[in-house]
Amino acid sequence: MLKLHDIFFRKFLVLFVSIFLTLGIIFYFWIRDICIDETRRDLVHNIDILSLQIQKLEEIDNLTKMVKNKIGLRVTIIANNGKVLGESDQIFETMDNHLNRAEVRIAKTEAYGSIIRYSHTLEKELLYVAKKYFINQEPYYIRMARDVEIVNQRFFYLALKIALLFLFFMALAFHIALKISKEVQDETKGILAFLKQLSKENKAMKIESFYSQEFNNITKLLTFISKQLSKKNLKKSKYTAKLKLSNRQKDDIISAISHEFKNPIAVISGYTQTLREEKALSPQMKKKFLAKIASNTDKLTDMIDRLRLSIKLEEGKQALLFSPCKLHTLSQEIIEDLMATYKNRSIEIQAEDITLNVDSTILAIAISNLIENALKYSEDKILVKIDTKGLSVIDKGIGLHAEEINKITDKFYRVSSNSWNNSLGLGLSLVKNILSIHDFSLEITSTENEGSEFKIIYGVKTTP
Incomplete structure (x- = not known):
């Protein structure tokens, strides 16, 4: 060539x-x-x-x-x-x-x-x-x-004189044309160097030429293409990062499911094997083993239901039914249900008469999560406080490190340094999603070894 x-x-x-x-x-x-x-x-x-x-x-x-x-x-x-x-x-x-x-x-x-x-x-x-x-x-x-x-x-x-004169002018024209050719060659070399650099780098670059209108238009177009490619590369990078995040989340899901399902499945498997092999077990012992199997089965079912609900809320596929609801009554019902499990614990409720337009079924899941977390990670009395500004769950448990507060509501995020078990990494993420569809927000205040306060802030649309 x-x-x-x-x-x-x-x-x-x-x-x-x-x-x-x-x-x-x-x-x-x-x-x-x-x-x-x-x-x-x-x-x-x-x-x-x-x-x-x-x-x-x-x-x-x-x-x-x-x-x-x-x-x-x-x-x-x-x-x-x-x-x-x-x-x-x-x-x-x-x-x-x-x-x-x-x-x-x-x-x-x-x-x-x-x-x-x-x-x-x-x-x-x-x-x-x-x-x-x-x-x-x-x-x-x-x-x-x-x-x-x-x-x-x-x-x-x-x-001969005319020929020499003609040759002189042709030589002069050739010299001028050669100079123009060299200048055009320099311009094309600059454009070629720009294209090579553009093929190696992902950032937007600029090239200018004032040699002629045509070269000026070419360099303007190349600069525009560079910007467009940079935008596309940025979108591609974001999309790639999103895919990596999605893959990492999938890995987290598998890891979390594997981790959380391991113990209940092991318990069910162990008790089932014992029932099959030990024919001489007393009826009382068999009843106890079956209760353990049922309990761990319920635990697995609960985790699966939480995962399904979390996915439906994120994709906007969960059907909602908003109606007026008294927060004091709803919270009292939740506490009564939890007390059946945590019989030796004390939960105090201080509530004003607040009625909000909410989906009481899924809001109950969020409130239940917050109260149950407080029960799990503290041994003292739990306080549930309801007023015109929000609903607070206050405990005097192990608390959270300051760096963990902003991450604790992320999906599949698990805190291991202070023995937190975020229930498949979905508990507080599920709470956050439930509050979001109600136009609520979650405010967390916590100090390590002193306790935490999880406060649901009402939204404008549902404020009484």
Whole structure:
């Protein structure tokens, strides 16, 4: 593949040769005609001058020879009847009648007669010009001739000068065009370097060219393309990061499910195997084992239900039923259910009469999660406080580290440093999603080894 510079050089060379040959042929005939016409006019002018010097017919022959010596032209004086009266290059008495010479015949009817023909007398080609004059009221013809070889020499020198001048201007044009080609090559190199850099880097870049309108438009378009590619690469990076996050979350799901399901399944498997193998177990022991199996089955079911609910809430597929609900009554029912499990614990409720427009079924799940977490991670009394600003669950348990507070509500996030068990990593994430669809928010205040407060802040739409 040739470079732009080489292509330009070859095309310019072909164009130069074509122009030179074409113009050379045209100039050859044109300049030759110019030289012949100029020589013809010189001969006519010399004839006019000679005609003024002729005084006597007896001196004509001497006059022709004198002109020959001075300006090197063949001169012939011819009478009206064709008889030669004077000749510069031969004895005129021995010459033939010239009445039928072509130049003389033409001069009879035209201003002058002219022709290029071979001279048998001088044995060379001559340019003849003849013109009629009157001497003593008698018509005569004065004829002058120039050697065509001399005309050709003049033509050659003139053509050479024009050719050299043409070559000079073509060389100048070539130099200018070569300079322009170099500048264009530099511009294209800059664009090529920009494209190479663009292919390696993902950031938006800028290129400018003020060499010509075309290059300016090209660089503007390349800058625009660079910005568009940068945006696409940014979107691609975000999408890739999102895919990585999604894959990591899937791994977290599998890991969390594997971790959380492992213990209940192991318990169920162990008790089931014992029941199958130990035939001599007492009815009371079998009943106890079956209760354990049922309890762990309920635990698995609860975890699956939480996972399904979390996914439905995130995808907006969970059907909602909003209706007026008294928070005190709802919280009291939740506490009564939890007390059946945590029989030796104390939960105090301080509640104002607050009614909100909510989906009481799923809101109960959120409140239950918060109270159960407080029961799990503290041994003192739990306080549930309801007022016009929000619903708070306050405990004096192990608390959370400051860095963990903003992460604890993330899906599948588990705190291990302080023995937190975020129930498959879904508990507080599920609470956050339930509160979000109610236009509520969750505010967490916690100090390690002192306790925590999880406060549900009412939304504008549901505020009493």
